[in-house]
Amino acid sequence: MLRDRYEIDKFFLDIQGLTSQMEPELAHIDQVLDDETMYQMVKTDLAQRYPKTQQTGRGSTPVEVVLRMLVVKHLYNLSYEKVEKAVKDSLVLRRFCRVYFEAVPDDTTLMRWANQIKPETLKVLHQRVVALATELKVTKGRKLRTDGTVVETAIHYPTDSSLLDDGVRVVSRHLKRAQKVLSAGIDSAKDWFRDRSRSARNVRRQIERAARQGREKTKPLYEKLVHISRASVKQAQQVVDQLEAMGDTDARAIRQTLQTFIDRTQRVIEQTVRRVFHEERVPAEDKLVSLFEPHTDIIKRGKANHPTEFGHKVWLAEVDGGIVSDYRILDGNPADSDQWQPAIDHHIDQFGKAPYQASADRGVQAAPNEAYAQQRGVKRVILPKAGHKSERRRAHERQAWFRRGRRYHAGVEGRISVLKRKHGLDRCLNRGHDGFQRWVGWGIIAHNLSIIGRNQA
Numbered sequence: 001m002l003r004d005r006y007e008i009d010k011f012f013l014d015i016q017g018l019t020s021q022m023e024p025e026l027a028h029i030d031q032v033l034d035d036e037t038m039y040q041m042v043k044t045d046l047a048q049r050y051p052k053t054q055q056t057g058r059g060s061t062p063v064e065v066v067l068r069m070l071v072v073k074h075l076y077n078l079s080y081e082k083v084e085k086a087v088k089d090s091l092v093l094r095r096f097c098r099v100y101f102e103a104v105p106d107d108t109t110l111m112r113w114a115n116q117i118k119p120e121t122l123k124v125l126h127q128r129v130v131a132l133a134t135e136l137k138v139t140k141g142r143k144l145r146t147d148g149t150v151v152e153t154a155i156h157y158p159t160d161s162s163l164l165d166d167g168v169r170v171v172s173r174h175l176k177r178a179q180k181v182l183s184a185g186i187d188s189a190k191d192w193f194r195d196r197s198r199s200a201r202n203v204r205r206q207i208e209r210a211a212r213q214g215r216e217k218t219k220p221l222y223e224k225l226v227h228i229s230r231a232s233v234k235q236a237q238q239v240v241d242q243l244e245a246m247g248d249t250d251a252r253a254i255r256q257t258l259q260t261f262i263d264r265t266q267r268v269i270e271q272t273v274r275r276v277f278h279e280e281r282v283p284a285e286d287k288l289v290s291l292f293e294p295h296t297d298i299i300k301r302g303k304a305n306h307p308t309e310f311g312h313k314v315w316l317a318e319v320d321g322g323i324v325s326d327y328r329i330l331d332g333n334p335a336d337s338d339q340w341q342p343a344i345d346h347h348i349d350q351f352g353k354a355p356y357q358a359s360a361d362r363g364v365q366a367a368p369n370e371a372y373a374q375q376r377g378v379k380r381v382i383l384p385k386a387g388h389k390s391e392r393r394r395a396h397e398r399q400a401w402f403r404r405g406r407r408y409h410a411g412v413e414g415r416i417s418v419l420k421r422k423h424g425l426d427r428c429l430n431r432g433h434d435g436f437q438r439w440v441g442w443g444i445i446a447h448n449l450s451i452i453g454r455n456q457a
Helices: 010-019 024-032 036-046 063-075 080-089 091-096 107-114 119-135 160-181 187-193 197-213 215-244 249-277 336-351 367-375 391-397 400-409 411-423 432-456
Strands: 143-153 297-299 309-319 324-329 357-359 380-382
Touching: 010 091, 024 091, 024 432, 036 063, 036 119, 063 080, 063 091, 063 107, 063 432, 080 091, 080 107, 119 336, 119 432, 143 336, 143 400, 143 411, 143 432, 160 187, 160 197, 160 215, 160 249, 187 215, 197 215, 215 249, 309 336, 309 411, 309 432, 324 336, 324 432, 336 357, 336 367, 357 400, 367 380, 380 400, 391 400, 400 411, 411 432
Parallel strands: 143 357, 357 380
Antiparallel strands: 143 309, 297 309, 309 324
16 A cells, blocks of 8 residues: 655654754755645656555555655765665665664665656656745746757677677576476477577677778677577567467566567667678668667767767757756657757747747857747847858957856756756666666756755755
């Protein structure tokens, strides 16, 4: 049964009051999290874990505890294991998370509850935090600065040989699971369960060594690796056909997982054949760069020290006071100039009025973007033009207010740096596209709560 919260333990509060007090910043975050609207958003998602989660079963971890422990996790950029240990060992965090003397939920329990919260709910939760920041006068929404960054997924550097090796290894591993489920006909079909992962690994290592000598040296090795991969996929497909005839839950789960990795391995085989043997330039949108994070995009932003990034581009909007008022996870690698108008529209919807000043980098500048902002009521549009400038344009950008706006806009890079260093947005450690959205959403919510707490302290 889903519980709302633990009863307040006055004995615990007396003991905690004699030892250590909550820091002012954390104390104000504690007050913000008492908001009933935020609480009900999270409760609605957690109540959908099972059909009768709210009516039957033993008492669950309370909703209030789950919400606050997840905030602590992203506030201090901790793993699930470390947040469990931190709350156990600290009377202050026990009080903040409203655990008191009760048992702290372990990391796996917290992870399961966290996965129940939908990315769409986090978007609404984020908007509520921004609204609370406005009510507390942390921000007035008069200034808007917007910029993009890349949050990378936790994958190894993708090469065709390493991806083929991954495919054979994972398919072979799941074939072993299938062999335990399929009891009939195993002796007559031993080739179905042959483990080819060692052969694939050895050929992959040979390709890595031969790559230094040129493409011609690697072609015969790629032929061998592709042959091994196709053989592994073929035998796995035979096993899937056998599992389909079985109706039990274990067989169904293994079949679904096996079919997923068969499809992804076949896709890697196709892109390898196109690139290595047909010498095609495979477009980025057609490439699969990870069997485990297939949603990962290939992003090139022209950065000298980081020419290619693997993850998703995240577009951020920050208002005065340091509050991140909006975030959008983009598909592929769209142009920065396409993000300006949605940022203006969202700001007006969020605050009920256009910002007095709005700024972005050179990649966003375009005559239609400047005109759109002015039509929507932005008084000072700060979009520096790249390349050749007319005398009239130079004079426009030399005005004192424009130059002040450019200096103000430079601070968005520092905000992005804080999000990455302090709240874990340098790399997403959650699995899947929904997990990626949760990771980004919680990181930005935690950042905004930190700003509110610091402002009110």
